[in-house]
Amino acid sequence: MDTRTAEHICDDIEIRIVNGDLVEGKPLPAERSLMEAYGASRTVIREVITALTAKGFLRSRPRFRPIVCRPDASTAMHAAGGVIKHLLASSQNVHDLYQVRVLCERMLVRDAAVGAQREDIQRLRQALDDNEQAIDDSARFYATDVAFHRQLYVISGNSAFPAIHQAFVEWLAPQWSQMPRSPERNRTNFLAHQAIFEAILSRDPDLAEKALISHLDSSWQFVSSTFFAEETP
Amino acid sequence: MDTRTAEHICDDIEIRIVNGDLVEGKPLPAERSLMEAYGASRTVIREVITALTAKGFLRSRPRFRPIVCRPDASTAMHAAGGVIKHLLASSQNVHDLYQVRVLCERMLVRDAAVGAQREDIQRLRQALDDNEQAIDDSARFYATDVAFHRQLYVISGNSAFPAIHQAFVEWLAPQWSQMPRSPERNRTNFLAHQAIFEAILSRDPDLAEKALISHLDSSWQFVSSTFFAEETP
DNA sequence: CTAACAATTATGGTCATACCAAACTTCGCA
DNA sequence: TGCGAAGTTTGGTATGACCATAATTGTTAG
Numbered sequence: 001m002d003t004r005t006a007e008h009i010c011d012d013i014e015i016r017i018v019n020g021d022l023v024e025g026k027p028l029p030a031e032r033s034l035m036e037a038y039g040a041s042r043t044v045i046r047e048v049i050t051a052l053t054a055k056g057f058l059r060s061r062p063r064f065r066p067i068v069c070r071p072d073a074s075t076a077m078h079a080a081g082g083v084i085k086h087l088l089a090s091s092q093n094v095h096d097l098y099q100v101r102v103l104c105e106r107m108l109v110r111d112a113a114v115g116a117q118r119e120d121i122q123r124l125r126q127a128l129d130d131n132e133q134a135i136d137d138s139a140r141f142y143a144t145d146v147a148f149h150r151q152l153y154v155i156s157g158n159s160a161f162p163a164i165h166q167a168f169v170e171w172l173a174p175q176w177s178q179m180p181r182s183p184e185r186n187r188t189n190f191l192a193h194q195a196i197f198e199a200i201l202s203r204d205p206d207l208a209e210k211a212l213i214s215h216l217d218s219s220w221q222f223v224s225s226t227f228f229a230e231e232t233p
Numbered sequence: 234m235d236t237r238t239a240e241h242i243c244d245d246i247e248i249r250i251v252n253g254d255l256v257e258g259k260p261l262p263a264e265r266s267l268m269e270a271y272g273a274s275r276t277v278i279r280e281v282i283t284a285l286t287a288k289g290f291l292r293s294r295p296r297f298r299p300i301v302c303r304p305d306a307s308t309a310m311h312a313a314g315g316v317i318k319h320l321l322a323s324s325q326n327v328h329d330l331y332q333v334r335v336l337c338e339r340m341l342v343r344d345a346a347v348g349a350q351r352e353d354i355q356r357l358r359q360a361l362d363d364n365e366q367a368i369d370d371s372a373r374f375y376a377t378d379v380a381f382h383r384q385l386y387v388i389s390g391n392s393a394f395p396a397i398h399q400a401f402v403e404w405l406a407p408q409w410s411q412m413p414r415s416p417e418r419n420r421t422n423f424l425a426h427q428a429i430f431e432a433i434l435s436r437d438p439d440l441a442e443k444a445l446i447s448h449l450d451s452s453w454q455f456v457s458s459t460f461f462a463e464e465t466p
Numbered sequence: 467c468t469a470a471c472a473a474t475t476a477t478g479g480t481c482a483t484a485c486c487a488a489a490c491t492t493c494g495c496a
Numbered sequence: 497t498g499c500g501a502a503g504t505t506t507g508g509t510a511t512g513a514c515c516a517t518a519a520t521t522g523t524t525a526g
Contacts, residue, residue, distance in 0.1 A: 004295055005509075006283075018319045030477060041510045043276070046478090050239075050280050054287030055315045062237055063478055063517055073326075076316040082288045083309040086251045093306075096393040103389075107340045156336075160329040238480075263506060274481045279507090296488050296507060 006047045009038050013048065017057050017068055027065035028058060055079065073163035077170075084171050091228040094175065095220075101168045102216045108152045108161070109196060109212045110205035120155045121201065127151045128197050131190050138181035141189075148193050175223050185222075192218070239280045242271050246281065250290050250301055260298035261291060288312060306396035310403075317404050324461040327408065328453075334401045335449045341385045341394070342429060342445045343438035353388045354434065360384045361430050364423050371414035374422075381426050408456050418455075425451070 016022045029037070034045045049066055052058045056075040060066035069075060087093045112120065127148040134140035146169055153161035169176075192215035199208035249255045262270070267278045282299055285291045289308040293299035302308060320326045345353065360381040367373035379402055386394035402409075425448035432441035 014319065018322070032477075043279075043509060043511090046276075047279065047283050047508095050283050051287050054284045057316075060478095065477080065518095071316040071319065073320065076313040076320065079316055080309040080313040083290075083304040083312055084306075086247065086304060087306065087309065089251070093392070096391045099389075099391050100393050100397070103337065103340045103344075107336045111336075156332075158329045158332050159326070160333050164333070265506075276480060276482095280479095293507095298489095298506080 005040055006044050006051065009034075009040060009044065010048045010051050012038075013052060014055075014057055017070055020070075022068045024068050024070040026068055028068055030065065054082075073160050074166055077163055077167035081167065081170060088171060088174065091224070094172070094228075095224070097168075097171060098216075098220060101172070102213070104161075104164065105149065105152060105212055105216065106209045108156055109200060109208040112152060112155045113200045113203055113205040113208040116155055116200060120151075124148070124151050124155070124197055124200065128190075128193055131193055135186045135190055136183050138183075138186060141181065141186045142177060145189060145193075175227050176219075179223060179226060189215070189219070238273055239277050239284065242267075242273060242277065242281045243284050245271075246285060247288075247290055250303055253303075255301045257301050257303040259301055261301055263298065287315075306393050307399055310396055310400035314400065314403060318407075321404060321407070324457070327405070327461075328457070330401075330404060331449075331453060334405070335446070337394075337397065338382065338385060338445055338449065339442045341389055342433060342441040345385060345388045346433045346436055346438040346441040349388055349433055353384075357381070357384050357388070357430055357433065361423075361426055364426055368419045368423055369416050371416070371419060374414065374419045375410060378422060378426075408460050409452075412456060412459060422448070422452070 013022065017024075022028065028034075028049070031042055031045050031049070034040075034048075035042050038045070049058060049060070053060050053066065056071045056079045057069055058066040059069050084097075088097065112124075116124070127144065127150075131141065131144040131148050134144045150162065150165050150169075153165040192211065195211040196208055196215065199211050246255065250257075255261065261267075261282070264275055264278050264282070267273075267281075268275050271278070282291060282293065286293050286299060289304050289312045290302055291299040292302050317330075321330065345357075349357070360377065360383075364374065364377040364381050367377045383395065383398050383402075386398040425444065428444040429441060429448065432444050
């Protein structure tokens with residue numbers, strides 16, 4: 001026999017969460033109830049709870065009952081984030097991750113240029129307008145910047161991409177969100193966004209990709225010169 | 234004061250792992266040693282261990298000391314996998330994930346067509362040859378198939394992409410690795426790989442992308458008709 | 467009767483101790 | 497020197513207890 005009682009209970013609860021037996025948003029039964037239900041000691045139950053929490057199936061605050069979380073693509077990314085944040089201590093890994101983002105967005109803008117629907121264009125234009133309105137408010141500009149790029153992921157119609165975008169934003173936030181910003185810099189970025197939008201509007205994937213690369217490369221130059229200036233290549 | 238002693242110890246051990254204080258591949262100190270070291274009870278230490286295991290910083294078999302794992306991009310993907318595997322119970326999510334893979338590979342082959350070096354081409358050709366040699370051995374064909382696609386990720390020169398490829402393979406394995414296979418089907422796939430290779434060789438990104446899309450779409454058709462045939466659209 | 471407050475209970479966080487079985491070490495014997 | 501048995505270490509689990517805080521209930525004042 002396998003000696004891991006906890007694993008079995010863990011798997012069972014996972015299943016009960018995904019199939020809706022344990023309702024998302026509601027608290028897990030009390031530890032002492034689960035003891036009885038599974039005929040295990042509290043030690044084991046608590047081990048199960050910590051494991052499920054780390055896996056993203058529960059969200060537990062210190063002195064409260066753990067809340068059931070039916071995991072989605074977003075929580076999957078979040079689970080990976082626990083490791084990723086350590087990897088990003090190396091600027092090489094930051095660069096690699098950023099390049100992954102660039103690759104995704106290059107393809108996304110190409111596809112958007114070819115296949116974006118009228119509503120997609122409309123939402124993108126709205127995001128662009130919001131971006132322009134925020135040029136003089138750097139905090140808001142950052143938010144609308146993120147939102148504009150997010151729209152590129154939404155257009156794909158693939159539910160995984162918004163989650164991926166969210167992951168990129170969270171993981172790269174330590175550098176990007178704390179960049180020194182200015183209305184001039186914001187205007188530059190807005191114009192880059194506008195160029196991407198125009199290229200999509202004119203149904204030109206090559207131009208859209210080129211505009212995107214130019215924008216993201218410039219952004220990388222700015223970030224890397226700010227944060228990784230002293231590192232030896 | 235914060236009531237979560239375990240979290241502090243957890244963070245501390247994480248740091249000691251990433252900075253090399255705790256050596257990768259070596260076993261963690263015994264639970265009873267950690268008790269003394271941190272002045273905590275065994276309950277807390279065990280909680281820390283289970284959490285770190287779920288996070289991917291330790292790899293623990295039932296009755297053995299946990300092995301220290303300095304996490305890399307691959308283990309990050311693996312951590313996400315615990316959630317992903319549940320999501321992939323829905324064929325919609327399988328499709329979405331597959332489309333993410335398709336998008337990545339489309340861009341990768343485009344870039345390969347533009348920028349692949351001589352050694353890249355050589356390795357890709359080698360992978361293609363291996364693939365051809367394995368047409369009559371379906372098990373080996375699957376391995377060489379994976380290896381060929383992997384090469385597309387390697388060419389990028391970005392250390393994150395091989396890990397992403399590994400993740401795609403693992404997550405989609407339940408469907409793909411158990412597909413009914415035949416030498417005829419293998420030959421079809423080999424020819425598709427060859428077409429992709431030729432397009433890269435002729436430095437034609439549009440053609441390479443087209444060949445890839447054709448290949449992966451056909452593969453999806455085959456898989457979805459096998460596994461998701463009876464589902465109502 | 468209701469609302470604010472106090473007492474009680476439920477529950478999570480932590481600790482100490484104990485027992486077992488499997489893994490590891492040691493040591494003596496061949 | 498090599499090997500196997502006995503003893504020790506260590507992880508897996510259980511039990512019971514204590515504390516602090518959240519949730520609940522009961523009580524009282526307005």
